[in-house]
Amino acid sequence: MTAPEMKPFPDLPYTRPDMDTLKAAFSKAEQQFEAAHSAAEQLTIIDEVQKLKSHYQTMSTLASIRHSIDTRDSFYDGENTFFDEAGPLYIEMTNSFNKKLLASPLRKELEKELGTHIFAMTEMDMKVFDPSIMEDLAEENKLTSSYDKLIASAQIDFDGEKRTLSQLTPFMENKDRMVRKQAAEAYYGFFAEHEAEFDSIYDNLVKVRTRIAKKLGYKNFVQLGYDRLSRTDYNAEMSAAYRSQIYREIVPIAVSLLKRQTKRLGLERMYYYDEALKYTTGNAVPHGDPDWILANAKKMYAELSPETDEFFTFMTSYNMLDVLSKKGKAGGGYCTTIPDYKAPFIFANFNKTQHDVEVMTHEAGHAFQAYQSRNARLLEYVWPTYEACEIHSMSMEFFTWPWMKLFFEEQTDKFRFTHLSGALLFLPYGVTVDEFQHWVYEHPEASPAERKAAWRTIEKKYLPERDYGDNDFLNRGGYWMRQGHIFNTPFYYIDYTLAQVCALQFWAKSLVDRKTAWADYLRLCKAGGKDSFLRLVALANLKNPFEDGCIASVVPACTEWLNSIDDAAL
Numbered sequence: 289m290t291a292p293e294m295k296p297f298p299d300l301p302y303t304r305p306d307m308d309t310l311k312a313a314f315s316k317a318e319q320q321f322e323a324a325h326s327a328a329e330q331l332t333i334i335d336e337v338q339k340l341k342s343h344y345q346t347m348s349t350l351a352s353i354r355h356s357i358d359t360r361d362s363f364y365d366g367e368n369t370f371f372d373e374a375g376p377l378y379i380e381m382t383n384s385f386n387k388k389l390l391a392s393p394l395r396k397e398l399e400k401e402l403g404t405h406i407f408a409m410t411e412m413d414m415k416v417f418d419p420s421i422m423e424d425l426a427e428e429n430k431l432t433s434s435y436d437k438l439i440a441s442a443q444i445d446f447d448g449e450k451r452t453l454s455q456l457t458p459f460m461e462n463k464d465r466m467v468r469k470q471a472a473e474a475y476y477g478f479f480a481e482h483e484a485e486f487d488s489i490y491d492n493l494v495k496v497r498t499r500i501a502k503k504l505g506y507k508n509f510v511q512l513g514y515d516r517l518s519r520t521d522y523n524a525e526m527s528a529a530y531r532s533q534i535y536r537e538i539v540p541i542a543v544s545l546l547k548r549q550t551k552r553l554g555l556e557r558m559y560y561y562d563e564a565l566k567y568t569t570g571n572a573v574p575h576g577d578p579d580w581i582l583a584n585a586k587k588m589y590a591e592l593s594p595e596t597d598e599f600f601t602f603m604t605s606y607n608m609l610d611v612l613s614k615k616g617k618a619g620g621g622y623c624t625t626i627p628d629y630k631a632p633f634i635f636a637n638f639n640k641t642q643h644d645v646e647v648m649t650h651e652a653g654h655a656f657q658a659y660q661s662r663n664a665r666l667l668e669y670v671w672p673t674y675e676a677c678e679i680h681s682m683s684m685e686f687f688t689w690p691w692m693k694l695f696f697e698e699q700t701d702k703f704r705f706t707h708l709s710g711a712l713l714f715l716p717y718g719v720t721v722d723e724f725q726h727w728v729y730e731h732p733e734a735s736p737a738e739r740k741a742a743w744r745t746i747e748k749k750y751l752p753e754r755d756y757g758d759n760d761f762l763n764r765g766g767y768w769m770r771q772g773h774i775f776n777t778p779f780y781y782i783d784y785t786l787a788q789v790c791a792l793q794f795w796a797k798s799l800v801d802r803k804t805a806w807a808d809y810l811r812l813c814k815a816g817g818k819d820s821f822l823r824l825v826a827l828a829n830l831k832n833p834f835e836d837g838c839i840a841s842v843v844p845a846c847t848e849w850l851n852s853i854d855d856a857a858l
Contacts, residue, residue: 296607314381327397342627356618359440372429376422435775454637472561480761487736498732509729513779521822531719546753559757572703588691613637621647623654630662653684661816672817678787686795702858716750718785740765789833796845
């Protein structure tokens with residue numbers, strides 16, 4: 289099977305995979321693999337299986353992207369449902385082949401060619417799947433899709449128009465406090481109005497995930513959640529100790545930054561609807577439309593390095609970006625890859641805020657890494673595990689600092705101050721999400737009201753300055769319902785904080801020696817997913833975030849830079 293001809297994204301052909309044909313091909317490959325007499329023969333068969341997987345994942349990804357671009361498209365809605373149901377069958381096929389891979393008497397020779405990490409990840413995959421859970425997995429997929437649909441269905445009457453949740457964001461950053469309050473009430477009002485639906489979806493997700501964990505022999509879903517994410521070198525206890533570092537080192541800085549913000553805004557008390565506005569003069573905003581942002585991004589990446597120039601030229605030449613916010617489009621932003629074409633794809637919802645530039649550089653960091661490792665022999669090595677993935681994206685946000693004048697002109701210092709302080713303010717929120725998820729899956733029988741109360745308790749610990757005023761829904765602990773990761777990918781959130789700590793290390797290094805910092809970053813990107821998180825951290829010459837003292841080591845550079853800026857004058 290030769291690689292298909294590269295075309296712009298809208299022209300890439302889609303065909304629903306025939307699962308019977310795919311199953312027959314996997315069965316044939318299994319038989320040939322077992323009958324092979326040499327590692328060379330087995331490697332040839334592994335390469336053929338990679339092509340089968342690549343084609344299935346290409347079609348699944350095309351359907352997923354096109355569904356998220358327009359959730360109202362009935363054809364791709366149907367295809368998305370097909371993959372929700374077919375996913376467990378595909379996992380069963382790949383796992384069946386992987387059992388033969390792990391049992392190969394030639395494993396040592398295969399490891400010499402493929403590395404040991406694929407075997408460690410495959411062994412983890414074996415632990416998290418059994419044919420007895422296929423119906424449960426299909427149910428889990430349907431529930432997560434129903435959350436996405438509910439979010440995308442938001443049509444909120446505000447300022448004379450119906451708006452999506454994403455389209456409310458600029459109003460939540462408005463300089464007029466009353467507009468901010470009304471926009472925030474409208475935003476969270478959608479969640480309050482649909483509270484019972486969100487509660488029901490999540491309650492059913494917790495129950496089905498706990499049921500899956502029990503069937504697989506786990507005590508509860510916590511360790512299964514870690515195993516699903518291929519976390520081979522850290523566990524829940526290490527995460528708890530890491531959260532303690534954040535509480536000790538970062539929460540005091542966050543409190544101080546919020547006090548500076550309250551003073552800048554001239555407020556006696558800052559409420560939740562004030563947090564999004566950073567300055568009385570308004571937040572930094574890009575000085576042009578989406579096409580202008582992308583044109584400046586092209587200039588930025590042309591100047592940053594030869595590798596980024598080649599990468600971004602590819603992305604724009606083949607329309608591998610969809611960044612406009614529009615009705616029916618799923619919320620948020622993401623990057624994925626279309627394996628047959630070795631092409632990254634960026635999805636975003638630009639909304640005329642500084643987040644447009646942040647999300648572009650963030651997702652471009654993911655895409656750049658995937659582009660650097662696109663020729664990996666194994667699909668499993670194109671991407672690393674999530675927390676390592678996020679190092680590339682969050683670090684790219686900082687490596688592009690010298691070009692922020694292209695987007696923000698006279699507001700560049702305002703953007704940088706907001707960006708760096710935002711990185712630090714995010715860390716306590718990120719571990720709030722993580723601690724909440726541990727609590728939820730350790731208490732699977734808790735009621736929706738008890739879950740919300742637990743969220744509020746944890747939130748007060750890490751975010752002591754947050755004040756919800758008279759908003760009953762948020763005071764009862766409903767804020768987490770807006771966080772899609774909690775529904776769709778349990779335990780995938782501390783990853784962002786671990787990566788943020790690594791990104792801050794890259795930023796601090798780049799202030800002293802940009803050339804070495806970029807060389808370390810490029811080496812990390814080219815490695816893709818060939819190793820585990822902590823080994824990749826070491827490869828990039830970064831400190832291990834779990835080690836006591838790591839977080840304290842990045843604090844001085846951050847506080848020194850922030851204190852060098854007269855934020856009251858911005």
